[in-house]
Amino acid sequence: MLKKVFGSAVFGVEATTITVEVNVDSGIGYHLVGLPDNAIKESNYRIAAALQNNGYKIPGKKITINMAPADLRKEGSSYDLTLAIGILAASNQIQAENLEKYLIMGELSLDGSLQPIKGSLPIAIKAREEGFEGFILPSQNAKEAAIVSDLKVFGVDNIKQVIDYFDKGEPLEQTIINTREEFEKNLDFPEHDFSDVKGQEGIKRCMEIAAAGGHNIILIGPPGAGKTMLAKRLPSILPPMTLHEALETTKIHSVVGRVQAHTGLMAQRPFRSPHHTISDVALVGGGAFPQPGEISLSHNGVLFLDELPEFKRGVLEVLRQPLEDREVTISRAKFTVTYPSSFMLVASMNPSPGGYFNDPNAPVTSSPAEMQRYLSKISGPLLDRIDIHIEVTPVPFEKLSEDRKGETSVDIRKRVTKAREIQTARFKESDAVHYNAQMNTKQIRKYCILDEPSKKLLKTAMERLNLSARAYDRILKVSRTIADLEGVDDVNGSHISEAIQYRSLDREGWLG
Template sequence: MLVKVFGSSVFGVDAEIITVEINMEKGIGYHLVGLPDNAIRESSFRIQAALKNTGFKFPGKKIIVNMAPADMRKEGSAYDLTLALGILSASNQIKSEEIGNYIIMGELSLDGSLQPIRGALPIAIKAKQEGFKGFILPKQNAKEAAIVDDLKVYGVESISEVINFFDKDEPLEPTKINTKEIFYNNLAHPEYDFADVKGQESIKRCMEIAAAGGHNIIMVGPPGSGKTMLAKRLPSILPPMSLQEALETTKIHSVVGRVKENVGLMAERPFRSPHHTISDVALVGGGAYPQPGEISLAHNGILFLDELPEFKRTVLEVMRQPLEDREVTISRAKFTVTYPSSFMLVASMNPSPSGYFNDPDAPVTSSPAEMQRYLGKISGPLLDRIDIHIEVTPVPFEKLSDERRGESSVDIRDRVTKARESQTERFKDSESVHYNAQMSVKHIKTFCKLEESSKALLKAAMEKLNLSARAYDRILKVARTIADLEGSADVTGTHISEAIQYRSLDRDGWLG
């Protein structure tokens, strides 16, 4: 008897339907074809034990299983439930009239219970597009898949529930979530609040500008000056994600299995902080069977690189193209995968190997040559792609001991959100541009027009600091954001002069 059951494979951040064909006839043997990996090949042992422990039997006949399309490699243990239901149907142990109307996925334990899978959200999206009646999957992933409207999602705990659903018509309760309620239920009191930061008013100002325009930022300062503390608080002032951004982010995290159990939509912007020993493949994604890297997991959020010069130079250089294009393409001989990577790069570093910059009172100092060599670990082209460079100085005792709380993240976020709203209105006719940091040269010419006095000021800065054409564009983008925070329609000389101050690390200006 021939039975067709449907599963799904995740390719990049999208899913493809996999048709599992099971043919059963006289003879002995279990033959699995269609480019399965070892995890799928081992599934027969898990299925056999699970069926036995739930009162069914693994048929002693010749079983041929084909996973179509046969030229696409299939990976993972999520096909256990698909295969098990197909074998039961083909051996007439359960009814199979309705089984082809559902996508069925899940990893089996030996007792018949189900373990969570990866990629539940993109699979649910594909199931809806292909017109399936429902999606049956482990209960731990049900809320994640239930984000998709107009698709019945059934979260089950064991194979017995699925068997009873098809064979005995015992109803399953579809998982329902209120996506908008989850999305808009943001915390008014974030875990990390700028109100806890003592002093550092100029750095807070830079953080506000960076958040308002989505600009990349690097902080340079000695140990203990508060660089990491400030970076951890940056997500608290970013504007809330749109529903589309939340879906994109959840989709990427779903592919790598990073969505927390019993959590549906990711409403908070991601904050990724990889260790400096990370490899270039782990950062940008890839591998023999490509997976998203840290820059894609930070999509619509923040990638924080602490102690930037300690990262391997090859690791930092692979970020050049994703920083410009806001996506990363992984190419292999037989296929190409593209992952979105629109993130804010936040980096911190010491100004020298000792950690102190020309400070005569410091316990250890470094010579100018040592400092230049240390900074040389970061290439000029990478620094060019960072919009804001800011020096962080230690906080004096008087401010540290001040009991007064600073301005809260909620108040700062209100200003940032207003600035972003004006940018959304400005770029409403552009599909790929949503905030100032994403502006192209065409947008800069249109929205960053300068008066003659402002042009003269910018020209003088370009010549003195020997800035590149890319740095010129970055200054104009930051100036546009500063104007948006003030509610100004035009970019003035005041905005330009403040933006120029945030280019501390340009090579000819750093060591004097």
């Protein structure tokens, strides 16, 4: 007897429906076809034990299972429940007349209990698109899938519940989520706050500008100056995610199985901080069966690269295209997947191998030549994509010992959000540009018009400080953001002069 059960496979951040055809006929044998990987091929052992422990069995007949489309590779253990229900229905051990209305996914333990799966959100979105009535999956993933409206989501703990639902009509508990309510409930403020940072008022101002315009930033300073502490607090001043951004971010994290069971919808901007030993594939995504990398997991959030020169040069170079295009495309012989990667890059580094400036009183000193050789590990094209370079100096004892709290992230975030709203209105007709850091040359010329004194100031600064030509557009973008924070329509000389201070690595004596 032939029965069809439906599952799903995730490619990139999109799902594809898989039809599992189970045919039970006279003879002996178990044949699983349709390009399954080893985890799926091993499923018959898990299925046999799970059915045996729940009063059922795999029939001693010829079982042929095809996973269509047969030319699409399937991977993972999440098809266990799909296959098991198909075998029971095809062998007449259960009556399941309405199987075609449901999409069924889940990994089986030997006692029949279900383990969580990856990609439940994109699968649920696809199920709704294709008109399925319900989605049956492990209870740990139910909240995540229930974000999708107009689809009945049933979270189950054991295969026996699914069997009894189809065979005996025993009801399953539907998981219902009010998406907007869930989103607003999880808008708790991040753990780290700028009020914890002693001193460093100039750097806080710099971080505020970076957050307001979505600018990439690099912090250069000796150990203990507060670079990492500042970077970890950047998400706390970024504007709150919109519901659309939250769904987009949750979808990516769902693919790699990193959405927490109790939340369902991610409402906090991600902050990713990979170790410097990371490979280029782990950073941008890929592999034999492509998965999102750190840059995609940072989508709509912050990617923090601590000790930037310690990363392999090849790893850093692969960042260049995603920083420009805000997405990364991974091509294989039979398919191509695209992952979004619109993130803020925050990097930190020491100014020399020893970690200190050319200071005779420092524990470890480095010559200017050593400093330049160390800094030159970062290529010009990558540095060209970082708008703000700022030096971080150690905090003096007087500041560290103060009892007075600094300005809170809540107050800074209000100013940042107001500036972002100005930019949203400015770029409302553009689908690709949402904030100042994304402006192209044409938009820079349109929105960063300078008067004659400002032009002369910028020209003088570039000549005297030996600023590179690539710094010109970056200075204008940052100036535009500073003006937005002040609520000013036109960029003026004070905005230009402040922006010039934030190009340290373009000056002679740093990278030449």
